[in-house]
Amino acid sequence: MRRLLAIGMALVLAGCGLGTSGGFVPTGSLNGPLKSVQGLDGLSIGIGSKSFQEQLILGKIAAILLQSAGAEVKDLTNMPGSDTSRQAMLQDQIQFAWEYTGTAWISYLGHDSGIPDKQQQYDAVAKEDREKHGLIWLKPAPMNNSYGFAVTRKTADRLKISKLSQIESLPAKERTFCVESEFANRNDGFEPMLKHYGIPLGTGVRRNDIRTLDTGAVYVATQNGDCVFGEIFTTDGRIKSLDLVVLEDDKKYFPAYNVAPVVSKKVLDQYPQLPKLFEPVSDKLTDEVLIDLNAQVDVDGREPADVAMDWLVKEGFVLRD
Numbered sequence: 001m002r003r004l005l006a007i008g009m010a011l012v013l014a015g016c017g018l019g020t021s022g023g024f025v026p027t028g029s030l031n032g033p034l035k036s037v038q039g040l041d042g043l044s045i046g047i048g049s050k051s052f053q054e055q056l057i058l059g060k061i062a063a064i065l066l067q068s069a070g071a072e073v074k075d076l077t078n079m080p081g082s083d084t085s086r087q088a089m090l091q092d093q094i095q096f097a098w099e100y101t102g103t104a105w106i107s108y109l110g111h112d113s114g115i116p117d118k119q120q121q122y123d124a125v126a127k128e129d130r131e132k133h134g135l136i137w138l139k140p141a142p143m144n145n146s147y148g149f150a151v152t153r154k155t156a157d158r159l160k161i162s163k164l165s166q167i168e169s170l171p172a173k174e175r176t177f178c179v180e181s182e183f184a185n186r187n188d189g190f191e192p193m194l195k196h197y198g199i200p201l202g203t204g205v206r207r208n209d210i211r212t213l214d215t216g217a218v219y220v221a222t223q224n225g226d227c228v229f230g231e232i233f234t235t236d237g238r239i240k241s242l243d244l245v246v247l248e249d250d251k252k253y254f255p256a257y258n259v260a261p262v263v264s265k266k267v268l269d270q271y272p273q274l275p276k277l278f279e280p281v282s283d284k285l286t287d288e289v290l291i292d293l294n295a296q297v298d299v300d301g302r303e304p305a306d307v308a309m310d311w312l313v314k315e316g317f318v319l320r321d
Helices: 002-016 053-068 082-090 101-108 118-133 153-159 164-169 181-185 190-196 215-224 265-270 274-283 287-298 304-314
Strands: 028-030 044-050 072-079 096-100 135-137 147-152 177-180 210-213 229-233 244-246 259-264 318-320
Touching: 028 053, 028 304, 044 053, 044 082, 053 072, 053 096, 053 274, 053 287, 053 304, 053 318, 072 082, 082 096, 082 101, 096 101, 101 118, 118 135, 118 259, 135 265, 147 153, 147 215, 153 244, 177 181, 177 215, 181 190, 181 210, 210 215, 215 229, 215 244, 229 244, 259 265, 259 274, 287 304, 304 318
Parallel strands: 044 072, 044 096, 177 210, 177 229
Antiparallel strands: 028 318, 096 259, 135 259, 147 229, 147 244
16 A cells, blocks of 8 residues: 555656655664654655755655654655755745755855855754744764766876866866756856866866766766766765766865755654654764765665665664564
């Protein structure tokens, strides 16, 4: 019955224009530090995520935890882009999502630049989002999925490059970039980054030396030599599998992108035990853990729900029913 409800919900949401990963979300019994969390029976909660692999895995982790604690979960993961997910939260179509501090601070709250200190960045985001929108940021994870740029190991050796600031000294023909469409259009994205590093668009980097691709295609294009520099997410599993070298952001352009569970104040007021369900899990989500989990989806082709469940069981948070 639960599988049929999930499929039915997927069809309804598709008709409404919201993304959904659909499929079956496994359920278990809470274990270890989560065993004492009780009283979520009666909670009906929509869980959203963006459409890239890390967000799908995190969304499934949340769905499994909440479902295992007795909540009725509406799986609205796999929304197309940050703006769609954010609007769904603001319009109360979803009441829970994992969000990144830098994204919220710049893209959602409209600030021109990030705060270098990650704790100060989190505190500022949490305060403003609570006061303006009634959204509560729970404890953040240590992982920082920032933007970055990578080259192949062969290219790094050939150009003797390890830092973004070194791009300015390269010949113009070497300044070719592959970027994904959202990053190309963000306030904290590609064009401001070029200006920050002294290679402004048009003079420092020629427009016809930029290729805009889907996220996954950027990694392959970089490996294949279609461009010298490929935009990446710093916790993406393909960095390791393709042996790419991430360049140091030595002029500190990119803000912190620590991820944290975000829940509506209305839900948290009714179910104040929710932080106890997520804090022990967030503590375990390091860069290394996410690189491994992401690789299981992107490289090995596993389903995000299976990867999420296996990790929760391995860490002792959930027992399989």
